[in-house]
Amino acid sequence: MRTLREAKLTPASVRNTATFREAADALCEAGVSALAVLGEDERVLGLFTDDDLVAGLFPRYLKELRHTAFAEDMDDVLADRVARVSPEPVTRHMRAPVTVEVDASATHAAERFLHVPWGAIAVVERGRFVGMLTEVALARSLLDPLLHS
Numbered sequence: 783m784r785t786l787r788e789a790k791l792t793p794a795s796v797r798n799t800a801t802f803r804e805a806a807d808a809l810c811e812a813g814v815s816a817l818a819v820l821g822e823d824e825r826v827l828g829l830f831t832d833d834d835l836v837a838g839l840f841p842r843y844l845k846e847l848r849h850t851a852f853a854e855d856m857d858d859v860l861a862d863r864v865a866r867v868s869p870e871p872v873t874r875h876m877r878a879p880v881t882v883e884v885d886a887s888a889t890h891a892a893e894r895f896l897h898v899p900w901g902a903i904a905v906v907e908r909g910r911f912v913g914m915l916t917e918v919a920l921a922r923s924l925l926d927p928l929l930h931s
Contacts, residue, residue: 789923791913803868805830816902819876824910828876831900
């Protein structure tokens with residue numbers, strides 16, 4: 783593989799006008815760990831990751847607990863949280879974009895993955911979104927030529 787143009791990219795994105803719920807649905811539907819949040823000009827404004835999804839759905843205090851055995855039934859609390867967060871703009875939950883140019887090498891993409899805790903980064907061409915590259919897709923594009931030679 784010479785550049786990321788040869789890798790399988792996933793078209794996982796939402797507009798910056800999307801709600802948290804719409805971004806959550808898109809993320810789950812795409813089956814990747816992050817999707818791009820795009821402006822009108824197709825530029826990546828941020829990423830919405832599976833971590834952002836979980837942080838939005840669950841009360842923040844759960845992160846501080848060592849166990850939740852004492853909280854046997856939190857269904858009402860979670861339902862209320864989901865109802866409150868669903869209509870919020872995705873831009874309140876996104877993080878800074880992590881991108882790589884479509885003409886970059888696999889080595890450069892691998893280095894980017896080493897610095898993020900999720901498994902997908904946005905691939906851009908002159909700043910405009912092309913698709914999401916997953917760690918699995920990158921590995922596959924490197925392994926396939928070896929397996930089929």
